[in-house]
Amino acid sequence: MLKRYFPIVEWLPRYDRQTLSSDMVAALIVTLMVIPQALAYALLAGLPAIVGLYASILPLFAYAVFGTSRTLAIGPMALVSLMTGAALVEVATPGSAAYLEAAITLAFLTGIILTLMGLFRLGFFANFLSHPVVSGLLSASGILIAASQLAGLAGIEASGFTLVTQASNLLANLDAIHWPTLAIGLASVALLQLFRRARPRLKAWGMNARHASFLVKLGPLFVVALTTAVCWAADLPSRGVDVVGDVPGHLPPLGIPSSDLGVWRDLLVPALLIGIVGFIESVALAQMLAARRRQRISPDQELIGLGTANIASAVSSGLPVIGSLSRTVVNFDAGAQTPAAGAFAAVGVAFVTLFLTPLIYFLPIATLAAIIIVSALTLIDTRTLRRTWRYSHGDAAAMLATIVLTLVQGVEAGVIAGVGLSIGLYLYRTSRPHSALVGRIPGTEHFRNIHRHQVESSERVALLRIDESLYFANARYLEDTVYGLVAEHPELEHMVLICSAVNLIDASALESLEAINLRLKDSQVTLHLAEVKGPVMDRLRYSDFLEHLTGRVFLSTYTAWSELQQGHQPTAHNAEAPLGDVTTKP
């Protein structure tokens, strides 16, 4: 019990010096990475940059206590910051105290929702977002995020969280472009891209592969240092270049959520969506890395870990946080052994917040915009779209719809449409199940589709194999298929439903089976079942269907065939035989 809700008790007692040194090394690297990212993602959400640092301290401690992943690095993250900003502008004016208060409220609500979902073991909810939808969402938000920072890059006031509002804002303010700011921004982008592509070159120069990787990851930190230095040396703020400016050098103040119930209500749906999207991203990441070390994570406990991290963020005046892809991977590669690495990184961030904020006074906003743009562009993933299209046009269509809706209407609309379309697509696919009349391969106990194979069949006995669970969405289709068969075969006496692929029969399907049984009785056709699975049979025993069934339940198709054929000669059959085509494919 204690172990389940407090995973920390599992690893803390066994903590030794070697684990400590692995964790410390990882923590140092993550701290250096988190600072520019945290500042940038806070800006992306329309918040003061320092809020990003606030959200990177306490949440890491909370996750260390309640989280099950050994390596997940918690903090602000691009997509979630975008969703945060989109939700906040609906309830407050950017820059106002109410806006920050709303951010705290949103983090708090997200935390409460995630924690409750965890306590009620609702982790499976996350499964309703399909891979293509999540991938589409990430691609579209990559475009949105990059576009949202073009304004910052050019020194224009930013506005809006959909592509249309962003584009029209940019076009309307083209004359307001601040050229020195744009120069710094473009230079930062160029430098960051250079770093990104530097890895093979560094290796070619003889550098160890791991060292090269780490150096590349520290690119943003280098660009921050360089542009800050340039800005300070040339006194660019006096020439109108926006910088981070004065930042209070103290630990996060206590966060107090909004006292306006209307704000809570307006933020409820965004909090739910941020929670679910964040949870999916984090769990997928944590699961992937845990599997590499043959460790396990518990999705329900992860909800509690992320939930308490968000509550901790709210308490310390932060914004919603989740597991960060880039930092988590670095943390893992650097050898983090336990969540203590996260706690050490938090100590590092706290140190920076306390003592080093004067150093970022001259950090240009355009540099942070450049960092966001470069990392956002990596979210765009056209390969998955192409692959999905090749595998399944339906899945790809759901993905495309998610992309388009996210770009036009924002992330929330994209998520909702994506979930709806995935579910609709699945229901549509299972609503017209593949079914096949089968016949016996002569001399064997095997049965195959009469339209694909040379098999024996009979006008008196129809063997219908159903390749899907039977539930409400296909119950009437089953009735239709069976009645159609009966209408087409006037000599039919026995109808055998082969249920080897039927994993479930719900109450609707049961009623349809009862209706079929009754109607076939009216038509003097006996209904039989064959190869019913154990769990399905157990369930059927709770109804009186088996008592009223006109025929029998056969263990195998072969038994059904041989007993029903007794005294009758089967007729040889092939694909051109007169038996009607009931083979349908969704």
Added chain:
Amino acid sequence: MLKRYFPIVEWLPRYDRQTLSSDMVAALIVTLMVIPQALAYALLAGLPAIVGLYASILPLFAYAVFGTSRTLAIGPMALVSLMTGAALVEVATPGSAAYLEAAITLAFLTGIILTLMGLFRLGFFANFLSHPVVSGLLSASGILIAASQLAGLAGIEASGFTLVTQASNLLANLDAIHWPTLAIGLASVALLQLFRRARPRLKAWGMNARHASFLVKLGPLFVVALTTAVCWAADLPSRGVDVVGDVPGHLPPLGIPSSDLGVWRDLLVPALLIGIVGFIESVALAQMLAARRRQRISPDQELIGLGTANIASAVSSGLPVIGSLSRTVVNFDAGAQTPAAGAFAAVGVAFVTLFLTPLIYFLPIATLAAIIIVSALTLIDTRTLRRTWRYSHGDAAAMLATIVLTLVQGVEAGVIAGVGLSIGLYLYRTSRPHSALVGRIPGTEHFRNIHRHQVESSERVALLRIDESLYFANARYLEDTVYGLVAEHPELEHMVLICSAVNLIDASALESLEAINLRLKDSQVTLHLAEVKGPVMDRLRYSDFLEHLTGRVFLSTYTAWSELQQGHQPTAHNAEAPLGDVTTKP
């Protein structure tokens, strides 16, 4: 083509004298039944009684041309009238010209929606309403309909379409009860109940069973005649008893839909729901009766049939119409052979509308309320709820939620919640699929769950049978199950996924399989598939999964087992064996 969209061309050329006489007899009985019902259901929707007759003429001709059921009797129906009333009070004041105009608009919209759905072959949409939800909906609307008529029975002004508004209206107006009206109402209820139960007695008196049935069905007509006569003889209208009053004795006037676009927009969702609910009820009925005579109906063409019937109703100033349960069954029993029976009934109703409306001047409103109450109470079906509960608590919970929401919030809320819950329940059930580690029954080629049977298994080779299609909702669950197995079995070398019950692998599940393949590779475990179905295999070939699969695709579990076991001794196993429990049941 002609045959598909105009089913009339199939039966009209073969129409002969014998069919004519069968149809005429059925039409006569249906005409006598339809008159009190049509008047009552129009009142239920808050419309003048005569509108019910208008809706029982032209729509029957339209359905005769476009419908595929030979016996479905079209017209106003209780549940649909209730939904119509609930939709109309939102946009207009009952009794006003705008209210009638809105009714015409609603019928028109419903007709257009149904026709379009038919042309686009969207009949499968109806499948998303599960049997338990439809049954719950009918039960709840039975209560709602009966409650809504208590006011009419007591001579109180009616109001509202939810149980709460109806009850509070009744309680607030208890002092307004008109006792003579209530007396007529209660007497009508008593007489109608007497008729309902008269069948066994009539048979005991030696009457032919069929004649007895028909006599019983004409009960409402008899009660109408009797109370009208009493009302006329005692001049009750002068004592305050509400009667139908003056009805224009002419054919339906041309219906003109509302010119207010806002009204159209507000009626769009109600029209959609009325269309779908009506379609489901009609198709279920038509299908049941067609199966008895080994005929077939086409759901998509039925949409067109019902759609044109509703457009016809709108054109002739009527309200939304669908197939009526009671009249359809009578039509079938009376021997109707073709939709011409419906057309003849329409001629009968037209005759009544033209020449006999003076006869219903003295028909008390309370009698019509009594007719509705008695027929509405038959909709309440607690048996299905009990049976569903016994078979599946989940399905029964969805049904109960539909009932409660319909009562509290109205039919629309009930339908939406019911659909949502059914889908959610199904997704939940399939999101944690049953899976089982299987072992070989010694000396055979059969494999069974190692926790239920005495089988051979191996610590090196895990045979995992998955009893569900793999799609987004269970893709991560599959990953979790597999990773869990790998974490628990350090000696594992081969993981075989047995896919005999996997009917579908969507893009999400494919990605999970790819992830599993990669992760297992990292853990030095080889992934194999076995018993993959033809259509699933065809689809997998569109991806590069099979090229990257570390292991092989085996045709049978036995082949997989014997090839992977080569040179190794299997260990005997039973249910107490150390292999972890991955058998889970939703």
